[in-house]
Amino acid sequence: MIKKLKNITKSLYNSLELDNSCISPVFSPTLNLTHGNNDFVFDRSGKKYLDFTSGIAVNAFGHRKEKIYDAISSQTLKLIHTSNLFTTPPQLELCKRLTSMANKALSKTNIITDIQYSSVFLSNSGTEANEAALKFTRATSHRLFRSMNDKVEIISCTNSFHGRTMGALSVTGQKKHQEAFLPLIPKVKFVPFNNSAELKNKINENTAAIIVEPIQGEGGLGIISKDFVETIMHASREHKIFIIADEIQTGLYRTGYLFNSFNVGLIPHIITIAKSLGGGLPLGAVITCKTIHDILLHGDHGSTTGGNPVACSAALATLTKLQSLGTTVQRINSSATLELYIKALCKKFKGCTPLGKGHLRGISLPPDFSVDSIITKARKKGLLILKTGSNNIRIAPSLVCPPLLIHKGMRILQKTISSSQKNITQG
Numbered sequence: 039m040i041k042k043l044k045n046i047t048k049s050l051y052n053s054l055e056l057d058n059s060c061i062s063p064v065f066s067p068t069l070n071l072t073h074g075n076n077d078f079v080f081d082r083s084g085k086k087y088l089d090f091t092s093g094i095a096v097n098a099f100g101h102r103k104e105k106i107y108d109a110i111s112s113q114t115l116k117l118i119h120t121s122n123l124f125t126t127p128p129q130l131e132l133c134k135r136l137t138s139m140a141n142k143a144l145s146k147t148n149i150i151t152d153i154q155y156s157s158v159f160l161s162n163s164g165t166e167a168n169e170a171a172l173k174f175t176r177a178t179s180h181r182l183f184r185s186m187n188d189k190v191e192i193i194s195c196t197n198s199f200h201g202r203t204m205g206a207l208s209v210t211g212q213k214k215h216q217e218a219f220l221p222l223i224p225k226v227k228f229v230p231f232n233n234s235a236e237l238k239n240k241i242n243e244n245t246a247a248i249i250v251e252p253i254q255g256e257g258g259l260g261i262i263s264k265d266f267v268e269t270i271m272h273a274s275r276e277h278k279i280f281i282i283a284d285e286i287q288t289g290l291y292r293t294g295y296l297f298n299s300f301n302v303g304l305i306p307h308i309i310t311i312a313k314s315l316g317g318g319l320p321l322g323a324v325i326t327c328k329t330i331h332d333i334l335l336h337g338d339h340g341s342t343t344g345g346n347p348v349a350c351s352a353a354l355a356t357l358t359k360l361q362s363l364g365t366t367v368q369r370i371n372s373s374a375t376l377e378l379y380i381k382a383l384c385k386k387f388k389g390c391t392p393l394g395k396g397h398l399r400g401i402s403l404p405p406d407f408s409v410d411s412i413i414t415k416a417r418k419k420g421l422l423i424l425k426t427g428s429n430n431i432r433i434a435p436s437l438v439c440p441p442l443l444i445h446k447g448m449r450i451l452q453k454t455i456s457s458s459q460k461n462i463t464q465g
C-alpha cells in the first residue's frame with residue numbers, strides 16, 4: 039500500500055517536473071508559471087510565490103491588471119497588426135504622449151537646453167530600441183559632419199548592459215556577455231563607469247555618441263555620479279557628441295522618476311525605454327530630439343511589428359496608470375518601506391551594502407554568500423528575486439507592492455540569508 043502511494047506521489051511529482059529540453063539552452067527556466075494575481079504568481083503545482091522580479095522590472099502594477107487587459111482586448115477586436123507601412127490611432131497617440139511627457143519632464147528640471155523631443159521610433163524590445171538609437175546617432179553624425187569621416191566612435195561604460203543583439207551587445211561593457219560572439223562592431227570604446235578622467239581621455243573629435251544608464255540595472259546597480267554627468271554634458275557640448283540615455287530598466291518610475299537622467303541633470307538627445315512600457319507586451323521606444331529627427335530619412339530604419347497597435351494600446355493604458363501613480367503616497371510608501379528593510383537587513387549582516395533606488399534595489403553581498411544559492415533558497419520559501427552584477431541581489435517588486443508584502447518578502451529574504459551562511463557574522 040505504502041509502495042503504491044509512493045509511486046502515485048512519484049508519478050504526480052514527475053508530471054509536475056519541467057521538461058524544458060524543447061527550450062533553447064540559452065535559457066534555463068526551472069519554474070513553470072501558470073497564472074498571477076497582483077504581487078503573486080503561481081506554478082503548475084499551485085505553489086504561490088511573492089514576485090519581487092516583476093518579470094525583470096516589467097510588470098509595474100503586478101499581475102492581471104484589468105485596465106491593461108481591457109485596452110488589449112478592445113484593440114484586439116479592432117485591429118491587431120498593420121506593419122509600419124501604415125499608422126494606427128494608438129501608435130500616433132503613444133508617440134505624441136511620450137514626446138509630450140518627455141518635454142514636460144524636461145521643462146520641470148529648469149535646466150537651460152535647446153533639446154526638444156519631437157518624435158519616437160517604436161520597437162519590439164529594449165535591445166532593438168538601443169540598436170535604433172545607435173544607428174540614429176551614427177546616421178546623424180555622418181550627415182551633419184560630412185567632412186569628418188571618422189566621427190563614428192561610440193563610448194560606453196564598463197559593467198553596462200544595453201542588450202543582446204550585435205549592436206547593443208557591442209556597447210555592453212561586460213565580457214561575459216560578449217566573449218562568445220566576437221568580433222563585434224568596431225569603433226566602440228569603454229570607460230569605467232563614473233570615471234570622469236578616463237572619459238575625458240577617451241573623448242576626441244571622432245566621438246559620435248555616448249551611451250549610458252543612469253543606474254546600471256544588470257551590472258550591479260551602480261548609480262551615475264554628479265561629476266560623471268557633468269563631464270558627459272560638457273563633452274557633448276564641446277565636441278558635438280550625442281548622448282543616449284538607456285532608461286530601459288530605470289525609466290517609467292521604476293527608480294522614482296519618469297526618467298532618472300533628468301533628475302541627475304543628464305539631458306540626452308535620445309532616451310530609450312522598454313520593459314514596463316507595453317504593460318507586459320513587447321514594446322520599446324526611442325524618444326528622439328529634434329536635431330536627430332530632422333536628419334533621419336524615410337527608410338533609414340524599420341520594423342515590421344514595432345509599434346503594433348495592441349502593444350501601443352496596452353502602453354497607453356500603462357502610461358495613464360503610471361502618470362497617476364507617479365507621485366502618489368502609495369508608490370512612495372512602497373519604495374520607502376523597501377529602502378527601510380534593505381537598510382535594516384544590511385545592518386544585520388556584516389559586509390552587505392544597500393544598492394539602487396525606488397523599486398529597483400539590491401544588496402551587495404560579501405564573498406562568503408552566494409547570490410545564486412540565495413535566489414534558489416528564497417524560491418523554495420516562496421519568494422522570487424533577481425541577481426545583478428557578480429554577487430548582488432536585485433529586488434524589483436511592482437510599484438504598488440503594499441508595505442505589508444514588502445515586509446513579508448524581506449522577512450523571507452532575511453531568513454534565507456541567515457540560513458545561507460554557516461558562520462554568519464551578524465551585526
Ligand code: PLP
Pocket residue numbers: 094163164165166168199200201202251255256284285286287288312313
Ligand atoms: N538596456 C537595459 C538597461 C536593460 O536592463 C535591458 C534588459 O534588461 C536591455 C537594455 C535589453 O532589453 P530587452 O531585454 O528588452 O532587449
